[in-house]
Amino acid sequence: MAIGNFFSKRSDKRGTEANALGRDVIGKADPRRLVLLDDFEAADLGWFWATDSQARLIYLSDNAAAQFGHDAEQIIGRQLSELFILDRNEDEQEGRVQRPLPFLLRARNSISDLEVRIANGERYDDREVWWSISGKPQFDDEGNFFGYRGSAKDITAVRESQRETGRLAQYDSLTGLANRHRMTKRLTSILTAYKAAKRSCALMMLDLDRFKQVNDTLGHPAGDELLKQVAQRLQRIIGGTGEIGRLGGDEFQVILPDIEDRGRLGDLAARVIQMVSQPYSIDGARAIIGTSVGVAVAPFDGIETEELVSAADLALYAAKGGGRGQYRFYSSELKDGAKLRRQIEEDLRDALSQDQLELHYQPLIDARSHEVKSFECLVRWNHPERGWVSPGDFIPIAEEANLISALGEWVLKQACKEAASWPVDLGVAVNVSAVQFGNADLPLVVKNALQASGLAPYRLELELTESVFIGDPATTKDMFQSLKRLGIKLALDDFGTGYSSLGYLKTAPFDKIKIDQSFVRGATEPDNNNAAIITAIVSLANALGMTTVAEGVEAVDELELVTGLGAKLIQGWIFSKAMPQAEVLERLDSGQLKYEAHGPAKHRADRISMFRRIGVIHEDHRYEAVMRNLSKTGARIEGILDVPLGTDLVLDLGGGQLAVCKVRRSEGPEQGVEFEVPLISDGADGLCTRHRISPYMLAAAGMPLAALPPGHYQMPHSDRSKSPPRFLQIDLTSDKARKER
Template identity: 65%
Template sequence: MAGFFSRSARATAEEDATFDSPPLRPIVASDAARRVELLDSFETAGLGWFWATDAQGRIIYLSQGAARKLGWSDDEVIGKSLGELFIPEKIDDPDKPERPLAFLLRARNSISQLNVRLAIEDKEVWWEIAGKPQFDDKDRFTGYRGSAKDITAVREQQRDERRMAQYDPVTGLANRQRMGQRLTEMLKAYRNSKRSCALMILDLDRFQHVNDSLGRAAGDELLKQVATRAGRIVGTKGEIGRMSDDAFQIVLPDIDDRGALGDLGQRLIQMVSQPYIVSGSRAIIGASIGVAIAPYDGLDTEELTTAADLALQASKVGGRGQYRFYSSDLKDGAKNRRQIEEDLRDAIDNHQLAMHYQPLVCSKTHMVRGCEALMRWTHPDRGQIAPSDFIPVAEEIGCIRQMGEWALNEVCRQATGWPMDLRVAVNVSAMQFSQDDFPGIVKKALAESGLAPDRLELEITESVFLGDTGRTQRMFGELKELGVKLALDDFGTGYSSLSYLRNAPFDKIKIDQSFVRGATEEGNNNAAILSAIVSLADALNMETVAEGVEAKDELDLLTERGATLIQGHIFSRALSSEDFLERLREGKLKYEPRGPAKYRAARKTVFRRISLIHEDSRYKVVMRNLSKTGAMIEGLREVPLGTQVVLDLGGGQLAVATVRRSKGAMLGVEFETPLISDGADGLCTRHRVSPYQIEAAGRPLAALPQDPYSLIMAEQIGANARKKFIEVEVGAPKPGSGY
């Protein structure tokens, strides 16, 4: 075989190897000149530098390359203490303790891979230094000899990597990992110092629709704007983090006032729900918030986060666009919701759903002019289930379309049997409206029932405008071609825009009851808002319906301001199909107003056993109704007016009150501090008994039990304490009693 293995090739290689080849000259230890040359080349290449100090710690040598890079001259460096050039790195990790440079130098210890920052004001430069102490032949310390290299770029890269691991790349906010670490550290520290910490979970409503319709880039831009808006509201009160695609977490130290937290939650919802411009398009989303507070609702991260998440789910079930505080009964509510979800799918097939009808009455003549169809569910075991409980579940699990189609067909069928051509309104969910074949479903319901199209009115909420505007307008056009009427429901409560009224062919505007409530009170702006809405509707040739009217002064105001129709308990509750039909057959078309003469702060009817504390005695009583300013209590006799009492509302909620009415066993009490909204339709106290107080009373620290007051006052309040008032046993309310 020829090539490298041939004899001629081997001979040539040997000749080349020996031709003019200089002898090998290894660098030996005694060859100082060549060793210095080697070190010079190392320094010149920038691979590292050398430094040396004398016995007093003064610099006697620093590589010229290092000095030039830093803009130093030999005169500036030589003679300075080594400690003057560097600021030792602060160690954030307690598991990796590191001796500072000054300590190492004083102890004459070896220095190994110590990160130090150079004392330069206008820029951040980091070196990694190493060094060994030197001693002469008499074991006397002569100084240090060491090396250094620039690690600024490496540190910046590591810092960027750490930031990427702890911060969301889209919004720049802390990510789930960092927020979890921060919350865990905070809760641990606050437990020792007896401080509180609130946690909010904010979830975006309809964000996925923006992603689907406008694209991922638009979704990311929207998230950035959400983060900016939320940061503007939260400010320095807390830290915001992004937990998932559409969920944010807000940690608020040293806040346990639920009034302040509720105000903050409401402001966040309002700010986040304002329109956005992304990728040249207009986008509208909403927000729901759950709130939990440590140590009241949980002591550690997992417990507190679970509590806030349960509150969030409750806010969504309540209709979204709300905040809710955690309470222990939410666990039961979650269980109830799961049961509703399981049973709801069979409700239609098992004929458990029924349509009821609430009259729409002329504000001037009080004659019935139409009605709204409202769905009711009678469960075979659990009785009546409120629409506010099952409608949100139906929307979430997707069966609202089936239920909506059933309701539409049922209403059309029943209305054809009425003895007069009364218009009937049917609610349409945004999910129903999003179906491409929705106009066909309406057309089929009209055809099969024989109902005249102009007798059917579809009530549509503003949420339908959050989708494709062009598609929405086409849908309106197809529905109007069928001859049906369109009404804009809950106007002014969600994402109102005058462009809806300008572009959509509505026949009616429904004024939400939140604008009716309190409109007759002095200084309330609702009356002016009512006038503006009615005037706007008149200018657009639309009717107006005022919802939720209960008091006669509200009716008078709405009549005076020109509302077309009135809907509410002032005239009638929703009637079953049979009762409504019977009234129509009997010709009872005029409704007489029945209700209180004047609006008063809403009192929620309840039947709940609570505790009442007076001095050293504790009484079992029944709360009949509750408002922000007071309550009606039954169960005590001979209680003088002006008596100071404390109502234990459960869950650590204590309300100081004064007896203002006392008749028989009934007491009317006025709260010293008004209650606040829990974000839904309930009321709660601003503050609660602190678990730290319970701990101080000798109990283990834990989240609030249902009756924490008894744990604190066990010694002060006892069964043998002499009671000043006579307790009366109160039974369950009787049907029709008004309670």
């Protein structure tokens, strides 16, 4: 309805009122002014509206009314606030705080550029149309309020542009995932709300292993494409379970609301590692990367954003330190571990220059004759203060600190030198990292080591992992050819753990394939597919003319299995651990080339030996005990006398971990217990419970709400009087008691 026609006659009472008020709205405008206003409305530069004292619409520009899917005549008389949709959630998310229209109308406040979404029914389907409206309350000469006069304009395009700008500010332009700013904002919002609702939220931190090598060998555009594909894989794995963000570079973060089950989180982390580690095709080139994952859970590991992120970061750092391609849950001990890693890095630099490193050798045994055929050299570090430092601790640190090339060169030279002094013509295998393999000087380093030691080239074998295929195929092929021209042998180590294609085996000149111990472990158990995998690997190696080695064989049943499946060589503790050079020389000088198998008859779930103080809860009493070993299904404890078989106990393993168990064996102060719910892997070499005591429960019992500190927690007892303790506790932690045992 144009302003010029606003005085059209109406037959009903509402129309009469509208005409009367319309004269007030228009005032003494002359015809020329009315024409200008009509042209202004027709051009959609803006529209006009007016209400009566009851906030009912008495005028609306025709073009404005058309956006509702009606004529102006059908809109007149409706409450102004009914024409718009209140959308507070979006305003809050976009950071806008404004009074709603009904409040402003009731308070008779002026309205200035209020953004509202029109209730346009089915006219535009799902399309949102937004207006900016302004208006002022009108009063007559006696001060009586008689309605609003106002204007409106369509700001849909402007708002969509602002929304896109806001989206770009919160999302990563390369992958489309949330960026660091949005993830921090979301995590803070979730933790604040969940703290009040006593809910949990898990946080995963991950970065890509060997991503830098893709950038360096294939170029940054290939690296960008790889990041996009990683983001797509993460979205397929996580789905609607959580929100994924890219923090920058090759760092990703995943927020997983309402998940605190570490079994479920461990399975998810393992799937992430497996899927991300599958090969990528980028512009015809093939790239292989991996990932490491750190996991922290609120409120157990942190209740504030910075605290939880720091915990997940420490867990990620520990996962990378464990050899990469692993996940790790946060524990309070990791703070001390981070300090230790920094100290180890400093000490490792000194160790290389001060001859603190030495080589030990593990034999590779013929599966049929049990005679030694070669040795694999393994670097060992006898720290002057800490004693023996595990390679699993210092090798990853050497990689991160760019010491791996210097360390690898020292190992190669020393291994050739020591093997050359053996009285028997046996081969020696040396591990070569992907970083070393990517160095164009590697053939020269190998050649110099052979010449300096006098070792025959055919006696040297370099063990490589599938990660060497990450680079440019042509460069990789050239490196293989350069190494083979030296007359040495090549072995593919840890076969099957890189999740890579078998295509490279057609051209890679390997002499040997080593079946990773993860396939040997558990292969004898019912309903385990590892035996079928070993069979397939052996058949593949035979077809390609390669020798197979079964790694990590420890039990007699494992030895019989892999031998029966056709593995040619056996490596594992069932024959021998790695031994120092002096012991190798002693055996070889005496002609002891045959090894006897020594090990348990059957493989059983790994048990971790330890001497660890724990709490034992029975009825309403708590006892102190010592745990001597631990497996997923049970433990051996000492410290409580004569506990009957079948007694139900709860082991307090620290850090809020309670394990319900039943006594299955009892001899004096020693008990063997079976867990009601098996423990799970902590992502490294340890075990943990799926669930923990909730900090909310501790807070309800009087403790301040905070992340779980290390140690044990005395849970509140009921008001009923305690019964006498049923068992006698013995202190086995004293030096005297330990010596007596």
